[in-house]
Amino acid sequence: SSELTQDPAVSVALGQTIRITCQGDSLRRYYASWYQQKPGQAPVLVIYGKNNRPSGIPDRFSGSSSGNTASLTITGAQAEDEADYYCNSRDSSGNHYVFGTGTKVSVL
């Protein structure tokens, strides 16, 4: 299967920790990348590879992986972290990207 499945919505209290998961067969071979998207804006890469953050991404964002599941953790969530989050990887053929179904994160 080339699908990546995410929980549709998750909420977190301000300052608490949240973990967003992404499941798919291709994640047994490829690390996921994670994107944050705020309304009306382009997605922003927040995590790639085993656990790498692009320049400018706060260190409260981290990534991990086990088996067919990738996770994005926000430690000490801030109000500005409220957004949609998408995972992404190559599919099992290695020739195509596939996006996760997306998770809407609300910071309460």
Place this chain on the structure above:
Amino acid sequence: QVQLQQWGAGLLKPSETLSLTCAVYGGSFSGYYWGWIRQPPGKGLEWIGEINHSGSTNYNPSLKSRVTISVESSKNQFSLKLSSVTAADTAVYHCARGWGTTAGTYYYYMDVWGKGTTVTVSS
């Protein structure tokens, strides 16, 4: 700092061909894949396809019959054509820079994105 600037027609009639172009400024054009992603209103992201500087392409199997991505390396530009559009092709279309490795660890990502072009298909 790499920037992507995209442009193209925003309103199409059913059966017409969508045409968008993305220009790359401020960085290397070779060594990366250059892709297109779309997002229908209120829905998630869908990868359309990608091309490298030498013209090698990969397409989403679900769109492959209608998609052509081309490159003009001398201008650091790449383009998307999607034929026979319908209302289901109404979306915001983004261009993006992609990179990946299968040397040791396997991962791919898209780290630079264009702002997006809203394309509406309506009669």
